Amino acid sequence: MDGRIRQKWNGVKNRVANAYHDYGRLCAAHPLACLSMSLLTMIVLSYPAVTRLRLPVSTPIDIYWSEHLHVTDKIAPSWINDNPAAYIQQFVVSTTIDPWNSTISNPEKAVRAAVASAFRIREIILDEPIVDDVCLHLVPPTSRWPFRSKSVCLVLSPASMWYNDLQKFKEDENVIDTIFNEDCKSDFCMRDLLLGAPISATGIKRNYQTNRKRTIEFSITIFFARYSKSLLLNLHKKLGSHFEIIDLPPSDDSTFVQVYYHPLKQFSDYLPLIFTYFLCMIYLYFSSRKFQMVSSRWGLAFAASFTVAATLLMTTGICAHLDLSTTLWGAELYPYIALILGMENLLCITRSVVYTPPSLDVSSRIAHGLSQEGYKLTKYFVLESFFIFCGYLTGVSDIQEFCQFSVICIIVDFYMQLFFYAPCLTFDLQRLGLEEKRRFAEILFHAEIPRLKNYGAVNCPMRKVWPKLFELKKIQKRRLSDSGVDDLFNNPEDANNKKQMQRRLSNTKTEIEQAEADSSIRMKLLYFITRTRIIQRTIMIGFAIWVVWLAFVVGSRKSGEATSLRNDTLENLAQSHRILSVANLEYGHWQRRTYKWWPPVAHEYNISLNSRYVTFLPPIIIKSNVSPNDPILEPIINKELSLEDKQDIEDTEAPILRSRIDWLEMQLKMYLAAFWLLLLTTVITFFVYVCLGDRWKIGGVKKVKEPTKQQQKSSTKQFVETLPIVFNAHRFPIETIGLDSEETSSDTFLSCCQEGFVIEWNCLTGEKIRKINRLRGIGNQQETQPKVWAISKNNDIALFGCSDGSVEIASLSRNKLIGIYSQSTLGITHIINDNKDNFVIARIDGIIEFVHVKYERGDTIRVSDIKLYKTICGHQKPVSRMIFWNNQVITSSFDRSIKIWNIENGEMTNVFLAHNAPVLNIAIDDKNKIMFSSCEESVVCWWNLETGAHIRSVDNNCNWSFQLTTSCDYLLGFYGSSNLHLWSLETGQLSCRITDASNDGQTEDTLYASGNSGVVTFDNQIAATASGFSITFWDLKHRAIIGKTKLAGKIGAMRKLTSNSVLCCAANLMYSVTVPVKMATEYPFGSFLDQHSDQLNASGVPPELWPSLYSKLVKQTFDAGDFFQIICELSENGEKNMSVLALDDIHNVDDQSIFLIDHLFTFESENARKILESNENLVKRLTDLFGLDEESDEIEDESVEKIITSDEIEKKAHEEKIAAGGDTTNVGGNLPRHESIDARLGSYSQDDEKNKIIEKIMKQVWKNALTYSVKYNDNGQIENKTLWYIMDEFGARINHSSEPNVRVVPLMFFPQGCAYNVMFLTKPIKKEEEITRDFAENPLSAQKPEWRKYLELPYSEEDFTNESTIPPQPTDSYFTSGRNPDELASLEDQETAQSALSASIHVMKSRKLKIYADDTQLIEFLTKDFELVDDWKKADVIWQYKHFHNYRELCELNPCGMVNQYPYESCLTVKDLLAACAMRNPSKNNWYQLTYNLNTQLPQFVACFQQRQNTNPSQNVWIVKPWNLARGMEMCVTDDLNKIIRLVETGPKIVCEYISRPLLFPRPDNGNRVKFDLRYIVFVNSLQPLTAYVYNKFWIRFAINDFTMSNFDDNETHFTVFNYTSGGSKILQMKCEQFIETIEKAYPKLKWTEIQNNINETIRKALECATTENAPRGVAPNTQSRAMYGIDIMLQHGEGDIIKPTLLECNFTPDCTRACQYYPDFADTVFDTLFFDEIDPTKVTQI
DSSP states (O other): OHHHHHHHHHHHHHHHHHHHHHHHHHHHHSHHHHHHHHHHHHHHHHHHHHHHTOOGGGOOEEEEEESSSSOOTTTSOGGGGSOOSEEEEEEEEEEEESSOOTTTOOHHHHHHHHHHHHHHHHHHHHHSHHHHHHBOBOOOSSSOOGGGOOOSBOEEOGGGGGTTOHHHHHHOSOHHHHHHTSOBOSSOBHHHHHHTSOGGGTTOOSSOSSOOOOEEEEEEEEEESSOOHHHHHHHHHHHHHHSEEEOOOHHHHTOEEEEEEOOOOOGGGGHHHHHHHHHHHHHHHHHHHHHOOOSOHHHHHHHHHHHHHHHHHHHHHHHHHTTOOOOSTTGGGHHHHHHHHHHHHHHHHHHHHHTSOTTSOHHHHHHHHHHHHHHHHHHHHHHHHHHHHHHHTTOOHHHHHHHHHHHHHHHHHHHHIIIIIHHHHHHHHHTOOHHHHHHHHHHGGGSOOOOOOOOOOBOOTHHHHSTTTTOOOOOOOOOGGGGSHHHHHHOGGGGGGGGGSTTOTTOTTSOOOOOGGGGOHHHHHHHHHHHHOHHHHHHHHHHHHHHHIIIIIIGGGGGOOHHHHHHSOHHHHHHHTTOGGGGOOSSHHHHHTTGGGHHHHHHTTTOOOTTEEEEEOOOEEEEEEEOTTOGGGSOOOOOOOOHHHHHHHHHHOOOOOOOHHHHHHHHHHHHHHHHHHHHHHHHHHHHHHHHHOOSSBOOSSOOOOOOOTTGGGOOSOOOOOOOOEEEEOOSSOEEEEEOOOTTSOOSEEEEEETTOOEEEEETTTOOEEEEOOOOOSTTOTTOOOOOEEEEEEETTEEEEEETTSEEEEEETTTTEEEEEEESOSSOEEEEEEOTTSEEEEEETTSEEEEEEEEEEESSSEEEEEEEEEEEEEOOSSOEEEEEEETTEEEEEETTSEEEEEETTTOOEEEEEEOOSSOEEEEEEETTTTEEEEEETTOEEEEEETTTOOEEEEEEOOOSSOOEEEEOSSEEEEEETTTEEEEEETTTOOEEEEEEOTTOOSOOOOOOOOTTOOSEEEETTTEEEEEETTEEEEEETTTTEEEEEEEOSSOOOEEEEEETTEEEEEETTEEEEEEOOOOGGGTSOHHHHHHHHHHHHHHHTOOGGGHHHHHHHHHHTOOOGGGTEEEEEEEOTTSOEEEEEEESSOBOTTOTTOEEEEOEEEEEOTTTHHHHHHHOHHHHHHHHHHHTGGGSOTTOOOHHHHHHHHHHHHHHHHHHHHHHTTOOOOBTTBTSOHHHHTGGGGGGGGOOOHHHHHHHHHHHHHHHHOEEEEEEEEETTEEEEEEEEEEEOHHHHTOEEOSSOSEEEEEEEETTTTEEEEEEEESSOBOTTOBOEEOTTOSHHHHHOGGGHHHHTTTTSOOOOTTSOOOOOOOOHHHHHTTSOOOBOOOHHHHHHHHHHHHHHHHHHHHSOEEEEESOOTTGGGOOSOEEEOSOGGGOSEEEOSSOOOBHHHHHHHOTTOEESOOTTTHHHHSHHHHHHHHTTSTTTOTTSOOEEETTTOHHHHHHHHHHHHHHOGGGOOEEEEOTTOOTTTTOEEESOHHHHHHHGGGSOOEEEEOOSSBOOEEOTTTOOEEOEEEEEEEEEEEETTEEEEEESOOEEEEOSSOOOSSOTTOHHHHOOOOTTSGGGGGOOOOOHHHHHHHHHHHSTTOOHHHHHHHHHHHHHHHHHHHTSSOTTSSOOOOTTBOEEEEEEEEEEEOGGGOEEEEEEEEEESOOOHHHHHHOTTHHHHHHHHHHSOOOOTTTEEEO
């Protein structure tokens, strides 16, 4: 059990550390954003504290309570010796209506009863004669009387809200609104002051949910100048005769509370606190000097002090905003506690961060530093919160006050530490130079550094929210030229300082600055504090003791232990009397709530309470029971007042105007609240992230599961990731690795980290074999080992090139050093050995040494002699690469040269000079004896190794060097994060460039490390590349990616490990990633048939070809190029004609005559343009495919020119109208029509080359695209999604023919979750015969062969303008096809049912309504009394969302029941049937746009389109709608006939004339002028005669972008429904009242009442049109039917600028969720109107 708990606890610690690591990465990535957010939060939240100086050190009040009015000087504070400024007497009143009768009583009357009691009590008090003599007389300095009372005797009561005028109160019809309309100032709210308590404590609410008995409590406050006991007794007696007086508890009855108001603090009073913080900064500066590992000590000290000070200011500012006054005695200590507490946390964070290895990047240092300290930060934060929570539960007000301040303080402190101080540390670390890092690394040799843990990589969340702003910047990798070698050689005087170079981190002979931290007492103290957290522990213990003492020891006096009080010392007694909770006052909260009010109240009379006190007398508690029949509870209807009465009222009423300052303060409060919520939300979100897991994680490495059905809807290919082997034992990042040569087979390799530890690994299992013992002598275990910069491994012998210039020779089997070579102190960057016991080293200054080692090989291997036989200054700058080839060593250098050396004698055999920049990468083609090199300027050179001749150079115009390697056919160059170049080894020509389209947008420089590469090849024509977090495997033969593996860290180096795996280094981890295995071993043929046989049969693929297809899919064999060739021929007019010809005879029954064709571009119809706009490589490839780059840029689309011409014509006509003096105004406001709307038609004419190319591509896409559909699960519903695609260059070159010889069909390959095309022959093909396919092969062409000429229009031009555009009238079968017929009741039965219904409606109103419903979306909002029944035969109302068909049976079995549907109402609610009804007479039914059914009226539509294109192309824009889908699915707007014809292939569609001149609305949220539509709810009670009503409220749906007659693919411009799409976050919700007000303001001449009448008329016409003909060609009337429809209306500009309503569609049983939320009585209105015939004209209007 203990083991489990320990394991879980460790898991929690790791989770917390992981969360802090992730935040560290985020903070280091965006330090400026974090710093700006924290500074802005600090400025806003500190405002109240800075402006008012309301720090806890300036405690506003002091409290002293006593059992006598006058106390002795021994126990009382000195200020009590003076007389009080006033005696405050409170009359606490509790009012209720008794007895409570819910039929005549309501909460408003309860409040009215309370105010009426206040009038009576006030009258009784002021009628007492002595009151006027004793009360405090105050006269305001001006004629304006504060607090609504002209009485010089200050009495505050609710009656003052009505100016103490009972008649005014009686005439007030809503006292609650009057109370809540009172103004609030920054110091107090008038209503709270007059009620004697905050309104939340009185029981008065603006809205009451239930009508139950209410008790209203308030207080009447009177101020006395002197104390009169007789007066209080008289008042007690008089009030007792009218009301019930509640006896006070003994403690309340005898306790007097004195409240002293301190004088305002001066600046000098804050000097001790300011000086303390200044000393803190000085101390932090001297402490940070001891750290020695920071860049700016003063900056860090200031940041720490600023963090603590800002925490205090923000805390007190928040407390001031929340009205949390610090009344606790001793609160002056608050700022100093906050200082000590915050300083300890900052020291802990600083030490953890700066004690990370300087060799790590800043992001890693911040992340690992925070992760090491994160658990303690969280633990003590939680412990402190727990202690505070426990203290708050004691119920002691003084403790609760401290807890409130403390919890805000620790939250703010936590926030500032993470969001202010951590970014400051980031900036400090970023300023560190190379020399400082070297020095700090040496210092760390003497420090104990915590072990670095392995954390998964983090994807920045802001890159998902705003990818362009937070795009990863290029990271400059570490290079040897940064080490200062250039300066060394350029300045000979510094030649003796070579040992100070950057990479000489561990040279023990260097004068290392010894760490003074160990000998510093101050640092030892700091380490003790940060390690033990002694300060926080002490504060928590002290807090616990204080809580126990106050709650239990002092609190015991509450029980009246007088003996205890007598035995107490005077000092303790005086202190206890300063704590109000000790007095045990039951009604003390009535006094405590008002402490802060009295200074501003006195200020209204020019009286100051500074340095004075007031005395609270024991309250008088009154209980008032008001009869429900009391006349005062009924308001008096106000009659017309006479002129004299009005004048009197004006004289008595003071104007209630909120000053501008008060308004600004209210706004400031809102900002304060928002920023406080931001701060609190940030802290809570962080802890939620700690507890619930991290969602930004890449998730480590894992194998991708087989895609589910839901995932198969994606059209992108899923890569199969292999499971890497993880090598995890190093604490620090990997410095270098050592592998055997490819000729030597070995299952082990070596790695060394920046700490200097060398480990041997089993490369097959990932097992750590041993840590290499590098001790150089016996007994010197404490020796500091130099770093290892280079490793060479040859079976059992390993050579370690060290930073101190020595070479260590180790025997791996013996695990010890067997020899040391030391000739110089310059570090060794490269080392290589041959098989003849020779090795070559390259030092950091470019010197190359050739060494021979003599071994004694017996039972054990020993070194007998080490001989240096050649030393030469090989290069002027450091060596970048060193490789072994043909018994020679090839070196490249930063001095731009490449040299070849004979390893046996050390002689240079050749030198290669052609590069103008440092040479970073070299590769060898052994077969052809050619060397390839690349430099920083991305130039790649070919060299002949035998002759030294320079063959060729290729300048690639990139920013950085290519990583190079070779295969049998190609030279591979990898650049950036996704570009793989393939050059032919023979010709040097660039064969192709492959781009990883799935890369995450990271772009970074090429990897650099000794012997490492970013690209390697394998024997089977596979290449692996490393970039960012990913390893990508490429099939070089087919130019395809075959696998991709993401690692948990950024890859710093990659080497080929075995014949089928690579080794990747990522920080302190290494991964062995295997080339993806062949799928055939994991995916047998039987599984293939189980998953794909249905597809193959439906596509007509011959079964004899299935095995071959399976083999090619598994092996990813794209071999069409072996059987066919693409031919390009020039026509007479210079056009290129592409065709595909067979290379040889191919028979269709040959089992190999089936071929795979890949997809170049997969898209949905609505997002094709967006994909093209974001993918330049795809645009380039499609441009080449369609041959668009050779077209003249001056050729523009004809429709574009005509659209522009149309706009110019209208503009010219408008100008002529102005010249003629005509009226230029219109409903569009002051703008001319063409400027407000039609000028946007010209947006096609933008001189934007990219948009032009994309537009041309889109025109070609719909000539070449093919389609398939996939099913996916959308919230439990199986939906179909249509995907379009363009085949690759081979498939796209196959031409069209009506008599094809091949078929091309799509196939979804489930193991990869992607689709291919399968091409198979339908007849034998001869050599050089062209292969063709039928482009128009689809179900519609098979059903209607006569339509083939129309379906082939995208591929061949033909003129149909002479054909008719009038579609044939649909037959009855058209209206019933695919639908279940409705059974109609006879006329006699309906008459019987009508009589039964008339009689039953009255019965239904008197009992529970019986409802049968299959969905309760609307029913659940009913407030009527109803019950749900299970049988529709027993129901009064049948409310169904499913279609109801048995109307005859309903009439027979339930003649008194009503149903919410009409027979054959599909004529109204289905798009194609509604269009059929409307198009019977298009000229009459002008409320509906011209519409064609593409499945039945395609020829007529084609003729109409071509005619318009010749006469009026600007009006030739159409919207295509699938009539069998909802939610705007697969709808699109286009002016492309080819696209419309192609869309027919994806299912039934109608095409409607697009509304090109809609009325636009100025969106207030983004300022765009957008199109919109209106949703109206229509109730139909009868069809014969037509009786229908429209709900008076309507709903508006807005587009998002500015409306323009271009970019028809932009859904956010041309559509308004975004509830189900990615645009849902941009939805604008607006009520119809605001909409009407806004649109009438935007269009001054527009009158909405007129438009509304036209809309109502349009809806009526639509209903009449759908019911004109008999069923099934129209909606059938039915006595028992009622219906509710959602009708969508759009407003457009008609002729003469008349606003014309147009009906878009009619929806059956629309979603009414929003209607019920906006209008709670909506459901009742629906049922009242439809089923009860209760028509409320205020809610519905008859049409």
